[in-house]
Amino acid sequence: MALILSPAKIILLAxxxxxxxxxxxxxxxxxxxxxxxxxxxxLRILLTYLPEAVPSRKYVTFIEEIHNGEYSRREPVxxxxxxxxxxxxxxxxxxxxxxxxxKLASDETPLEAADDTTTLFLLRRAYKVDEEAGLLDTLPxxxxxFLDHSPCIRTLLVSAILPLLRRNFEYYPENPIDETLHGFQxxxxxxxxxxxxxxxxAQENGLGPVGRDLRTLIGPWMFKYKxxxxxxxxxxxxxxxxxxxxxxxxxxxxxxxxxxxxWLTTQASQASWKVALSAxxxxxxxxxxxxxxxxxxxxxxxEQEALEKSWARAALASAYxxxxxxxxxxxxxxxxxxxxxxxxxxxPSPPLQSAAALLSPITxxxxxxxxxxxNATYLRNDLLSETNLLTGLTKEATSLLSGLIxxxxxxxxxxxxxxxxxxxxxxxxxxxxxxxxxxxxxxxxLSNNGPKTDDKYWIKVRNDILWLRDWGSEEDSxxxxxxxxxxxxxxxxxxxxxxxxxxxxxxxxxxxxxxxYEDSPEQPLRKEVLQDTIFAAAYxxxxxxxxxxxxxxxxxxxxxxxxxxxxxxxKSLPATxxxxxxxxxxxxxxxxxxxxxxxxxFTPVLLRVHQDPIAIVGKILEQNSKSYTRIHDLVDxxxxxxxxxxxxxxxxxxxxxxxxxxxEETAARLTAQQRITAMCIDAALTEDxxxxxxxxxxxxxxxxxxxxxxxxxxxxxxxxxxxQTGKYRRSINTSSSSHxxxxxxxxxxxxxxxxxxxxxxxxxxxxxxxALRIAxxxxxxxxxxxxxxxxxxxxxxxxxxxxREEEWDERGEGxxxxxxxxxxxxxxxxxxxxTSVSTSGGGKxxxxxxxxxxxxxxxxxATASAQRNLTALxxxxxxxxxxxxxxxxxAAAGFVGGAGVAESTGSGGASEDEDGHGKRxxxxxxxxxxxxxxxxxxxxxxxxAPTPGTGTPREG
Numbered sequence: 001m002a003l004i005l006s007p008a009k010i011i012l013l014a015x016x017x018x019x020x021x022x023x024x025x026x027x028x029x030x031x032x033x034x035x036x037x038x039x040x041x042x043l044r045i046l047l048t049y050l051p052e053a054v055p056s057r058k059y060v061t062f063i064e065e066i067h068n069g070e071y072s073r074r075e076p077v078x079x080x081x082x083x084x085x086x087x088x089x090x091x092x093x094x095x096x097x098x099x100x101x102x103k104l105a106s107d108e109t110p111l112e113a114a115d116d117t118t119t120l121f122l123l124r125r126a127y128k129v130d131e132e133a134g135l136l137d138t139l140p141x142x143x144x145x146f147l148d149h150s151p152c153i154r155t156l157l158v159s160a161i162l163p164l165l166r167r168n169f170e171y172y173p174e175n176p177i178d179e180t181l182h183g184f185q186x187x188x189x190x191x192x193x194x195x196x197x198x199x200x201x202a203q204e205n206g207l208g209p210v211g212r213d214l215r216t217l218i219g220p221w222m223f224k225y226k227x228x229x230x231x232x233x234x235x236x237x238x239x240x241x242x243x244x245x246x247x248x249x250x251x252x253x254x255x256x257x258x259x260x261x262x263w264l265t266t267q268a269s270q271a272s273w274k275v276a277l278s279a280x281x282x283x284x285x286x287x288x289x290x291x292x293x294x295x296x297x298x299x300x301x302x303e304q305e306a307l308e309k310s311w312a313r314a315a316l317a318s319a320y321x322x323x324x325x326x327x328x329x330x331x332x333x334x335x336x337x338x339x340x341x342x343x344x345x346x347x348p349s350p351p352l353q354s355a356a357a358l359l360s361p362i363t364x365x366x367x368x369x370x371x372x373x374x375n376a377t378y379l380r381n382d383l384l385s386e387t388n389l390l391t392g393l394t395k396e397a398t399s400l401l402s403g404l405i406x407x408x409x410x411x412x413x414x415x416x417x418x419x420x421x422x423x424x425x426x427x428x429x430x431x432x433x434x435x436x437x438x439x440x441x442x443x444x445x446l447s448n449n450g451p452k453t454d455d456k457y458w459i460k461v462r463n464d465i466l467w468l469r470d471w472g473s474e475e476d477s478x479x480x481x482x483x484x485x486x487x488x489x490x491x492x493x494x495x496x497x498x499x500x501x502x503x504x505x506x507x508x509x510x511x512x513x514x515x516x517y518e519d520s521p522e523q524p525l526r527k528e529v530l531q532d533t534i535f536a537a538a539y540x541x542x543x544x545x546x547x548x549x550x551x552x553x554x555x556x557x558x559x560x561x562x563x564x565x566x567x568x569x570x571k572s573l574p575a576t577x578x579x580x581x582x583x584x585x586x587x588x589x590x591x592x593x594x595x596x597x598x599x600x601x602f603t604p605v606l607l608r609v610h611q612d613p614i615a616i617v618g619k620i621l622e623q624n625s626k627s628y629t630r631i632h633d634l635v636d637x638x639x640x641x642x643x644x645x646x647x648x649x650x651x652x653x654x655x656x657x658x659x660x661x662x663x664e665e666t667a668a669r670l671t672a673q674q675r676i677t678a679m680c681i682d683a684a685l686t687e688d689x690x691x692x693x694x695x696x697x698x699x700x701x702x703x704x705x706x707x708x709x710x711x712x713x714x715x716x717x718x719x720x721x722x723x724q725t726g727k728y729r730r731s732i733n734t735s736s737s738s739h740x741x742x743x744x745x746x747x748x749x750x751x752x753x754x755x756x757x758x759x760x761x762x763x764x765x766x767x768x769x770x771a772l773r774i775a776x777x778x779x780x781x782x783x784x785x786x787x788x789x790x791x792x793x794x795x796x797x798x799x800x801x802x803x804r805e806e807e808w809d810e811r812g813e814g815x816x817x818x819x820x821x822x823x824x825x826x827x828x829x830x831x832x833x834x835t836s837v838s839t840s841g842g843g844k845x846x847x848x849x850x851x852x853x854x855x856x857x858x859x860x861x862a863t864a865s866a867q868r869n870l871t872a873l874x875x876x877x878x879x880x881x882x883x884x885x886x887x888x889x890x891a892a893a894g895f896v897g898g899a900g901v902a903e904s905t906g907s908g909g910a911s912e913d914e915d916g917h918g919k920r921x922x923x924x925x926x927x928x929x930x931x932x933x934x935x936x937x938x939x940x941x942x943x944x945a946p947t948p949g950t951g952t953p954r955e956g
Contacts, residue, residue, distance in 0.1 A: 007036045008092035009084040014042065015099060016083045018049040023059045025079050031071035039066055043121040044101040052133035056142035064145055067118040108186075110152045119150040126156065130181040136161065137169055139181075147294060158295045159224035160185040163196055163217045171209065171217075172199040189256035196221060197263055201275030210275055211282020218260055219289025225254055257286070257307060261314040261384055268318030276318045277332040280339060285311040309393055310384070312340045316391040317383035319401060320424065325417035330409045333420055337405065341398050349402050352409055359463060361472030362403045366396040368484055376428040379421050390424075403427075403471055407487045410464045411438070415445030423487055432490035439488055443499045447506040455512045462500050462516075469496060497524045498533050505537040508557065510564035518565050530568050535575050538562050542582065543605040548590040550583045555604060559583060574659055581643035582608070588637045592620045592627060613646040614638055617676050621683035628683040629692065631676070631700075638672035647672065671715075677701065678717035681725060688733040690760070693725045697767045701774065719775035719783075726768035727786055730760050755801055761794040 005013065010033045017026040026046075030037045037045075043066060050059065065071050084092065104120035113119040122143060130136045139161050147154045164184055168176035177184065177195045184192065200206075200213040268276035286307040287297065299307070319333040334352040341348050349355060370389045378388045390397055404423045411418040416438060426435055442465075451457050469488040488496060497517070504513040517525055525533065538561040545554020562569055562579055569576055586604045594602040596610075596619060607613055617634055621627055627634070641647060647668050648660050660668065677700050684693035701718045768787045775783055 005081070005084065006089045006092060007033075008089060008096045009087065010036050011041070011045070011096050011099070012087070012092055013079070013081070013084045014045050015049050017079070018045050019051075021051055021054045021058075023054075023062055024074075024077050027062050027065070027071065028074065028077040029079065030066070031074075034069075034071070039069065040104065040117050041101070042066055043104060043117055047104065047121055047124055047128070048099075048102045052129045052131075053135065055135075056129070056138045060142050060145055063118070063121070063142075067146075067149070113150055113152045116150055118146065119152055122146055122153055123156065126161070127180070127182045136181060137165060140165075144294070154295055155224055156185070158220050158291050159222070162292050162294065163221045166216055167196060167199075171213070175199045189254075190259040192221065193218065193256045193259040193263065197260075201267070201272060201278065207274055207278040210278040214260075214279055214283040215288055216290045216292075218256075219286070220291050220295075222254070222256065222286065222289070223291065223295060225256075254307070257310070261310060264314050265317050265321055265383060269321040269323060271323070273318075273322045273324060273329065273332065276322075277335065280315045280318065280336050285343075308343070312343055312393055313388075313391045314384055315340050316393075316397065316401060317388075319405070320379060320383065320390065320421055323419060325408070325412055325419045325422070327409065327412060330405055330412060330420070333405045334402070334409075337398055337401050340393075344393055344398070346395055346398060352406070355402075355406050356409055356413070356464075359467045359472060362399060362484060363471075363473045364396065364399065366394075367400050367403075370396055370400060371428060371484060373429050376425055379424045379428070403484075403486075407468055407471075410468060411442060411487070414442055414461060414464060415449060416442035426487045427485070427489070430485055430490050435488050435490050439491060439496070439499070443503055447503045450503060450507045452507050452509075455509060458504055458507070458509055458512060461503075465496055465500060466493070469493065494525060494529060498529065501525070501530075501533050502537050502540070505534070505561050505564075506540070508560070510560060514564055518568055527568060530565075531573075531575070534561060534565055534569055535579065538579055539608075542579075542586075543608065545604045546601075548586045548602065548604050548607075550587040550590075555583060555586060578644050581640040582646070585637055585640035585644055585646075588633060588640070589616070589620075591633075592624045594619055594623060607641075608646065610646070613641045614672055614675055618679050621679055625687065628680040628687070628689075631680045631696065634676050634680060635673050638676045639669050642668040642672050674715050675717045678721035681721040685724060685728055688731065689735045690725070690728055690730065690763070691735060693721075693728070694763045694767060697722050697725045697770055702770050715774065719771045719779065722767050722771035722774065723779075723783055723786065726764045726771060726783075726790065728764065730757065755797065758794065758797045758801060761790055761797060764790045765794065 010029065014026060014029055014037055017029060030042055043063075046059070046063075087095065102124070104117050104124065105114065106124065109120060109123075113123070126139050126142060129139060129142070140157065143153050143157045143161070147157065160181055164177065164179075164181065175198070177198075179187065179195070184195075187195070196217045197213065200217075201210050264276050264279055267273065267279070286299065287304050289297070297304075315336050319336045322329045322333050331352050334349070334355075338348050350358065375389055378385075378390045382388050383391055386392075390400070401420075404420050404427060407427070408418045408420050408423040411423070418438065425431075426438060446461060450461070465488070468486050469491065471484045471486045473484045501513055501517055504510075504516075517523075517530055538558045541554045541557040541561060543554075545558070547553045548555065550556060550559060558579070562576060571577075571580075586607055589602070589607065594616065596602060596606055596616070607616065610616060617638060620634070642665060645660065648658070648664075677696060681693045681696050681701075684690070684696065701722050765787065768783060768790060771783050772780065772787070
C-alpha cells in the first residue's frame with residue numbers, strides 16, 4: 001500500500017519500527033522516504049531506539065545500505081500505520097520535537113571521524129551494545145564490514161574488542177575483566193596491560209598459554225599505538241616498579257609496553273619466575289602478534305627494532321632476577337641468555353651441562369672492563385635502563401652473564417646454592433670476606449657429603465673450584481690485564497688447594513690426595529704448607545671421632561692420614577710423634593669406662609680440649625674398680641699425654657701452644673708419673689687395699705726419693721700419697737695381707753710379725769719415713785707428728801704382744817717344772833721377769849700432747865724408751881722387741897743408708913752381767929746398743945745433725 005504520511009509521522013513511524021526491531025519495515029520505510037529519513041536522522045533513530053539485544057547480523061546490512069545511500073530492491077513490506085494515524089500532523093510534529101534523539105558525536109569522538117556519521121554511529125552503537133546488553137561477542141559482526149571504512153573502527157575492534165573477547169570469553173571466562181568496552185578502552189595503559197595479564201600463568205599448569213596471551217592479548221592491544229600516541233599524565237600515573245626505574249629505549253611513547261617489561265621482570269624476581277621463562281621462550285617479541293585477521297603489522301622496522309631491543313634487555317634482566325638457587329632456575333637463566341644471543345645473531349653457548357663439563361676459559365679485556373665494582377649497583381637498580389652495561393645488548397654483557405650463570409650452576413651443583421645475582425655481587429665487588437664465606441660453605445658441604453669412593457668426582461670438584469677463581473683466564477691468557485677475577489678471585493690459589501686437600505682427606509681419598517699433592521711434579525703446595533694441612537686434617541679426624549679405639553672410626557682415619565704421605569710426613573717429625581702419642585693415649589682410654597659429664601659419652605676430642613688431661617686418670621680410678629692395679633698402663637697413659645703436648649698450656653694472652661723443650665718435657669713426664677702414682681695410691685686406699693698402696697709407696701715413691709732430679713722440689717703429690725698411706729688405719733674392709741716378709745731395705749729379724757696389727761704399723765712407719773725423705777721442709781712437722789703417733793701405737797702393740805708371750809712362756813715353764821722326769825735334777829730357779837715397760841714419753845706424755853715436741857726431745861724420749869724396753873733381750877728372738885729394733889733401725893737406716901746401724905753395732909762392747917753369764921750378756925748388750933744407736937742416729941738425721949762420716953745436713 002502506498003504510504004502517504006507527513007514527514008513528522010514518517011519519523012515517528014520510523015521510531016516505532018526501530019523500537020520494535022522491525023528492520024525490514026524500517027528498511028522499506030527508509031527506501032520509500034529517503035529524502036525525509038536522511039542518513040544522519042535514520043542512524044540517530046537506530047542509535048536511540050533500536051534495542052541493544054538485537055543481534056548485529058540482523059541489521060548490519062541495513063547499516064551498510066544507509067552508509068552507501070542506496071537501498072537494494074526488496075519485496076514490499078506491510079507496515080502497520082495504526083500507531084501514527086491517530087495523531088494529527090500538529091501532534092506528530094510536537095512529538096517529533098520531543099524525541100530527543102541521541103547525537104552521533106561525543107566529546108570522545110576521534111578527530112578523524114568527526115564528520116563520518118557511519119563511524120560515529122558504529123562506535124557509539126558498539127559501546128551501547130556492550131553496556132546495555134553485554135553482547136560484546138556480537139560486535140565483530142557489526143564492525144568487520146566497516147574495517148576498511150575507518151581506522152577508528154579497526155583500532156576499536158583489534159585493540160579493545162578482540163583482547164576482551166579472548167580474555168573474557170575464550171581464555172579465562174571464570175575470571176573476566178570487570179570493565180565495559182568503553183571503560184576498558186579508556187583505562188590507563190599500564191592498568192589495561194595489568195588486567196590483560198592478571199590471569200596469565202596464575203593457574204596450575206598454566207605456563208603453556210603464557211606466550212599465547214602475549215601474542216593474542218598484548219599484541220592486539222598494542223595496535224592502539226599505531227598512531228604513536230604520546231603518553232598522557234593518566235597513562236603515567238603508575239610509577240615504575242623497584243629495580244626498573246628507567247623506561248627502556250623506545251618505550252616512552254608506549255607506557256603499556258613499559259608495563260609489560262616490568263611485568264616480565266617482576267615475574268622473574270618472584271617465585272613465579274617460570275612464567276617469565278615461558279614468556280621469553282614462547283614469545284618472540286613485539287613482532288609476534290595475532291590480530292585475528294583483522295589487521296596487519298603496523299610498526300616500521302625501526303620501531304619494531306627498538307621494541308625488540310627493550311624486550312631483549314628485559315629478558316637479560318630477568319636472568320639476573322631469578323631468585324631461586326636451583327639447577328632448574330639456573331638452566332632457565334641459561335635458556336634466556338641463549339635465546340637472546342640467538343636474537344642478536346651471536347654465537348650461542350652450549351647447553352649448561354655441556355658448558356659445566358667443558359669449562360671453557362672466559363677472557364677478554366671488554367669483560368674485564370665491565371666487571372668492576374661500580375657496576376654492581378646495576379644488579380638491583382635500573383635493570384631496564386640503557387645505561388645498564390650488564391643488560392646491554394653486547395657480546396661482553398652476554399658473555400659475562402653466561403659466566404655468572406655457569407659459576408652459579410657449579411656452586412649449586414656442588415652443594416652451595418647460589419643465585420645469579422649473588423654470584424654477580426661476588427664477581428663484581430670482589431669482597432674477600434664474602435668470597436671466603438661462600439667458599440667455606442661449599443667446602444663444608446663437599447667434606448660432609450662428598451662420595452667416599454669416586455675419585456673422578458673429586459677431580460671434577462677440584463677443577464670446578466680452580467675455574468671459579470679466574471674463569472680459566474689465567475691458563476688461557478698470558479696477559480695479566482686480561483685475567484678475570486671470578487667468584488673466588490680474592491682467595492689465594494694455595495688456600496683453595498689447602499681446603500681441597502682437607503676435603504679429600506676427610507673423605508678418605510688418600511691415594512688421590514697423594515698423587516695430586518705429593519707425587520705430582522707440579523707441587524701445588526709447598527712442603528711446609530702440605531705438612532701443616534695434613535696434620536690439621538689428622539687432628540680434625542681425631543676431633544670428629546666418637547670411639548677412642550684407634551683401629552676404628554675417626555682415630556683410624558687420623559692414623560691413615562698420617563701414614564698416607566710417607567715422603568712428606570716423616571716419623572721423626574715432632575708433630576708426627578705428638579699425634580702418635582695422642583693416638584696411644586686415646587687408645588689406652590678405650591679400655592676403661594669414663595664419664596666426664598653426666599649423660600654425655602666420652603669422646604676423643606674431650607681429651608684434647610680438657611684443661612687438665614691428667615685429671616682424666618683420676619676419673620678412670622674413680623669409675624673403674626681395681627684399675628689402680630694397672631699402674632704401669634696408667635703411667636704410660638700420662639706419659640703419652642705429655643708427649644702429645646696435652647699438658648702444655650698456652651701462654652697468657654695467647655690461644656696457641658708452643659712445643660715443649662726437652663727439659664720441659666722431661667719435667668712434665670716426671671710430674672705426670674708422680675701425680676698418677678699418687679692417684680693410684682689414693683685409689684688403693686679408697687678401696688681399702690693398703691697392701692697395694694704400701695707396695696707403690698715403698699717401690700715407686702721410694703725410688704723417687706733416692707733420685708737426684710732437680711724437679712723433686714716441685715713434687716706436690718708423692719709425699720702426700722706417702723703421708724696418707726702412713727696415716728691409713730686398718731678396718732674390717734681392709735684387704736688381707738699377702739706379704740709376710742719385711743721389706744728388703746729394713747733391718748730386722750728376717751720375718752715380719754704374725755700379728756697383722758704390728759705388721760700394719762711397721763708398714764705405716766715405712767711409708768711415713770719415705771714421706772719424710774721427699775717432703776718439703778715446711779711439711780715435716782705434720783709428718784713427724786704422724787710418725788710419732790704410729791711409733792707409740794707400735795710400741796703399745798709390741799708391749800701387749802710381749803706380755804702375751806711372757807704369759808705363755810711362764811705357763812710353759814711352770815708346766816715343765818711340774819712335769820719333770822723321775823730321777824732328774826732340779827733346775828735352778830729362773831729369775832722372775834717383772835720388768836716394767838713404759839711408753840715413750842713416760843709421765844710427761846700428757847704434757848707433750850699439749851704442746852709440740854721438739855725433734856731433740858723426740859730423740860731423747862725415743863732413746864729412753866728403747867733403753868727401758870730392751871732390758872730383756874734374752875727373749876729377743878721370740879719377742880716383738882727385736883722387731884721394734886729392726887723396724888726403727890730400718891726406718892732410720894733408710895735415711896742415712898744404714899751407716900748408723902753399722903756404727904752402733906761396731907761400738908757395742910762385750911760385758912758380763914752380775915750372774916756371770918758372759919756370753920749371753922754380751923749378745924744382749926750388743927743388740928741393745930745396735931737398736932739404740934740406729935734410732936738415735938736416725939732421728940738426729942731428721943733434725944739435720946751430722947752423722948758419722950757425714951758433715952752436711954739434709955736439705956728439704
